[in-house]
Amino acid sequence: xxxxxxxxxxxxxxxxxxxxxxxxxxxxxxxxxxxxxxxxxxxxxxxxxxxxxxxxxxxxxxxxxxxxxxxxxxxxxxxxxxxxxxxxxxxxxxxxxxxxxxxxxxxxxxxxxxxxxxxxxxxxxxxxxxxxxxxxxxxxxxxxxxxxxxxxxxxxxxxxxxxxxxxxxxxxxxxxxxxxxxxxxxxxxxxxxxxxxxxxxxxxxxxxxxxxxxxxxxxxxxxxxxxxxxxxxxxxxxxxxxxxxxxxxxxxxxxxxxxxxxxxxxxxxxxxxxxxxxxxxxxxxxxxxxxxxxxxxxxxxxxxxxxxxxxxxxxxxxxxxxxxxxxxxxxxxxxxxxxxxxxxxxxxxxxxxxxxxxxxxxxxxxxxxxxxxxxxxxxxxxxxxxxxxxxxxxxxxxxxxxxxxxxxxxxxxxxxxxxxxxxxxxxxxxxxxxxxxxxxxxxxxxxxxxxxxxxxxxxxxxxxxxxxxxxxxxxxxxxxxxxxxxxxxxxxxxxxxxxxxxxxxxxxxxxxxxxxxxxxxxxxxxxxxxxxxxxx
Numbered sequence: 001x002x003x004x005x006x007x008x009x010x011x012x013x014x015x016x017x018x019x020x021x022x023x024x025x026x027x028x029x030x031x032x033x034x035x036x037x038x039x040x041x042x043x044x045x046x047x048x049x050x051x052x053x054x055x056x057x058x059x060x061x062x063x064x065x066x067x068x069x070x071x072x073x074x075x076x077x078x079x080x081x082x083x084x085x086x087x088x089x090x091x092x093x094x095x096x097x098x099x100x101x102x103x104x105x106x107x108x109x110x111x112x113x114x115x116x117x118x119x120x121x122x123x124x125x126x127x128x129x130x131x132x133x134x135x136x137x138x139x140x141x142x143x144x145x146x147x148x149x150x151x152x153x154x155x156x157x158x159x160x161x162x163x164x165x166x167x168x169x170x171x172x173x174x175x176x177x178x179x180x181x182x183x184x185x186x187x188x189x190x191x192x193x194x195x196x197x198x199x200x201x202x203x204x205x206x207x208x209x210x211x212x213x214x215x216x217x218x219x220x221x222x223x224x225x226x227x228x229x230x231x232x233x234x235x236x237x238x239x240x241x242x243x244x245x246x247x248x249x250x251x252x253x254x255x256x257x258x259x260x261x262x263x264x265x266x267x268x269x270x271x272x273x274x275x276x277x278x279x280x281x282x283x284x285x286x287x288x289x290x291x292x293x294x295x296x297x298x299x300x301x302x303x304x305x306x307x308x309x310x311x312x313x314x315x316x317x318x319x320x321x322x323x324x325x326x327x328x329x330x331x332x333x334x335x336x337x338x339x340x341x342x343x344x345x346x347x348x349x350x351x352x353x354x355x356x357x358x359x360x361x362x363x364x365x366x367x368x369x370x371x372x373x374x375x376x377x378x379x380x381x382x383x384x385x386x387x388x389x390x391x392x393x394x395x396x397x398x399x400x401x402x403x404x405x406x407x408x409x410x411x412x413x414x415x416x417x418x419x420x421x422x423x424x425x426x427x428x429x430x431x432x433x434x435x436x437x438x439x440x441x442x443x444x445x446x447x448x449x450x451x452x453x454x455x456x457x458x459x460x461x462x463x464x465x466x467x468x469x470x471x472x473x474x475x476x477x478x479x480x481x482x483x484x485x486x487x488x489x490x491x492x493x494x495x496x497x498x499x500x501x502x503x504x505x506x507x508x509x510x511x512x513x514x515x516x517x518x519x520x521x522x523x524x525x526x527x528x529x530x531x532x533x534x535x536x
Contacts, residue, residue, distance in 0.1 A: 029272070032058040035294065035304035037281050037319075038475075039264065040068025041517050042497075042508045043310025045524025046531075047273075048103055048266035053532065056272035058302060059264075060294070062280030062475055066264045068310070069474060069481075070517060072257035078403050078461045080344040080411065081256040082474070083481070085391040086114060086361060089518035090250040099521055102536050103266050109259055111250040112397055115359045119249035122221030122363045123450075128356075129218050135161060135246055142215065152209040156219065159197075159205060163236065164243035166191045194236065199488045202230040202238045203371070217368040224363065224389045225516075226486045227338040227415050229374040234491040237514075244518070251396035258401075280475075281311075284320040290503045291320070307505045308527065312477050313512055320502060327501030331494045334511065337486065338378060339418035339467025339479035341439050345410045346461030352392055352408050355452045362390040364450065378417050383439050386414040388446065407460065412443055418467035418479040425468045432468075440464045483510030497527040506531075 036047045039061040051057040065071045069083040089095040090111040100106040113119075118130030129145075132138055139157045143150055169190045197205075206216050220230045225241055252259040264275045280297045284307070293303040309316040313332055317325045325332065356362070365373060366385045376382045394408045402409055416439070424432035440462070448455045467479025484490040497508040506527060513523025525536045 029274075030300065030302045032056045032272070032302070032304040034058070034306045034308065035060065035302055036308045036310055037284075037294065037316070038062075038068065038310030038509070039066035039275060039277075040310045040509060041070050041260075041263070041520035042510075042513055042524040042527075043068070043308065044260070044263040044267070045099060045521045046308055046310075046508055046528050047275075047524075048263055049099070049524070049528040049536065050531070051267045051270040051273040052103055053534070054270075057267055057270070058273065058304065059267055059275040060279040060281055060296060060302065061275065061277050063473060064277050066275055066277065067256070067260035068520075069476075070256055070260050072255070072260070075344070075346075075461055075463055078344075078346045078407075078409065079255075079257060079401065080409065080463070081393065082465075083342070084256055084517055085389075085393070085411065086119070086249045086251055086396075087111075087517040088244040088247065088249060089522075091248055094247075095518050095522050095525065098536050099525060105262055105266060109262050110253045112253050112359075114249040114251060114361075114396060116248070118360050119245070120222055120361050120363060121356075122218050122365070124214060124217045124221075124365050124368050129221070130360075131221065133246055133248060135243070138246075142218070146212070146215060149212050149215055152211045153215065155209040156205065156211060159209075160239050160242060162193055163197060163239045166194045167236070167240060167243070170194070197235050198492070200235040201488060202233050202235050205235055206230060214368045217365055217370050220370055221363045221365070223370060224387070224413070224415070227340070227481055228486055229371040231371045232485075232487055234486055234488045236488075237486045237491050251393065253397050254399050255393065255397065255401055281319060284309075284316070284505070286320050286324045286502055289324075289501075291505050294319075305504065306531075309505065309507045310509050311475065312483065312509065313507050315475065315477060316505075316507060320505070324502055325500055328498075331498065331512070334484035334490050335487075336478045336480035336484065337482035337515075338415045339421075339470060340413050340465075340481055341383070341416050341436075341443075341467075342465040343410075343412040343440060343443055344461070344463040344465070345412065345459055346403055347408045347410055347455075347458050348404075348406070348460045349458045350408075350452070352395060352410060352452070357390070357392045357395060357410075357451075359396050361392075362388075362451075364388040364390065364446070374415065377415055381417055381420055383414065383416060384442055386443065386446070388443065389413045390447075390451070412447070414443070416467065418471070421466050422468050422471065422479065436464050436466060482515035486515075497523050497530070 033055040034050050034057045036043045036059045039059050047057045047059045072079050072081050090097055100109055116133040118132055120131040122129045135157055139153060142153055226233050226237060267273050267275050281294045282297045283295045284291055285293045291307045293301050295301045317332055365387050373387050377386055391411045394402055424435055444456060470476045470479040497512050499506050508523045508527040513519060529535060
C-alpha cells in the first residue's frame, strides 16, 4: 500500500544507520534560490534535481525526519516505514530509475522485485488468488478458475489493456499516473477511450460487462492502494495502478529509510543547500502577488526567489491567505481520501513464511462485497471483521536494519473514519485509547484465526497508528492518506503540479500530482522540467 498513518519518529538518532548525515551548518544563511515547504517525496525530488543544477535550495520540514509518508521511525530496536510498502516504476527507463540516474544515485539505491508469479495475494473468504505480472497470465488463471465468466473477464481485460495503451501514448511526459495533464488531454484523437471512460468508476465497468461478484472482489483486490471501493474509485486511476504494478512491484533493497535519506542527502551535499528538520512553516508572506518570505514556528524567516509547496494545497492556501489564491479555487475544491489504522508488529520465534507470507503482500477480505465492507468501516464505524492489507518487509529484503536478527516485521492496515477517532481524541482521550485498543485487538483476532495461530505470544513490539496520528505527525488534513480522494471528480487536469495565482509559488504533492512514491516523484519531476526545460 502507498500510504498509512504513522506514529512519530521518537528517536531520530537511528537515522545514522541509514547512512544519513545531519544538516550542514549554514551560519545565518536564510536566503535561497528555491525554497521547498515539506520534505515528502515530491518535495525532495524537485529539491534534489534543482540543487543538482547548482541552485541554492532550502527544504523546510515540520517533522524530525524527512520523507513525509515515506519516512521511517524507530521504536526501540525496530524500524518501520510509516506508510509505504511496495512501489512501481523502478525499472530502467521508468520514473524512479530516471530520477536516481539523473542524480547519479541509481547504483546507491537498488530495488528488489516482489514475486512476479504473485506480488499480491488476494484472499476472499477462504480462497486465495495470486496476481502475477503479466495481464494475459492473470486473465488466463482466472479463466481456468472461472470458465463460466469468460465473456465478462475477456471484456474487462480488453478495456484495461486498451486504456493502458492509450495512457502510455498520452506520454505526459514522466509518469502514467500523471495521466490527465492539460498537455496530455490535447492528444484527444489518440486517447478517445480515455475521454470516454473519464467519468466512469470501476463499478461502472463491472456493471457494464456483468462481472460476477466474486470476480469483482478479486479484480479490485488492490483497492487499498487507493482506499476506495469499486463504486467510488476512478476507473482510469484503477487502470493506471493495475497496469503500472503489472510491469513490476518493487521494494528498496536497503529499505525506505535509506531511500529517503539518499534523496535528502542529494540536497544536503550541494553547496548552499539544506534540509532543515523541525522547521514548520506557519506563514507564507505575500505582497503584491508574490511570496516575499516564510516564517516558521521556531521564529525564523526565510526568503527565496521561488517557492514550492509540498504541503497540502488547502493548507498552503491557509498559510498564504486564501484571498491570495482566488484564481485557484477550482483546484482547491476537493474531498480528502480516507484515513487508516495501521498496526506495526515486531515478531519473534516464528517464521511468517510458514504461515502463508513471503515476497508479496496479502489482501484479506471477509467476503466478496467490497463496497459493503468499506461502508461498514467508514460509515458505520464497524471494524469487527475488516479488510486487511498485510505486508512483510523483512521477507521482501534480507538486508539488516529493520529489527534484531531472527525477528520479523508484519505491518497491517485497513481503512477507517477519521472524524470519529479525531473527535474521541479531542474530547475524551481515555475513550480514544480504548477504541484504538479495541480495533487493534479485533485485527489481531482475525490474524490469529486466519493466518498465524497464537500470534500474540510472539509479539515483541506492537504500535498502532490512526488517522489522528497521520494528522499530527504528517500534517495530513483530516488524516487523509492520499491527498484528494481518487474519485472521477478528483482525477483530472487539476491533479497536476501547478503554478498558483501567486506569481512565484508552485505546488507539487499528492493532490497537485498523484500519491504513491512514483506518483509523487513524477510530480516533482514534472515541475522540475517545467521550471528548467531540462528533461529527466
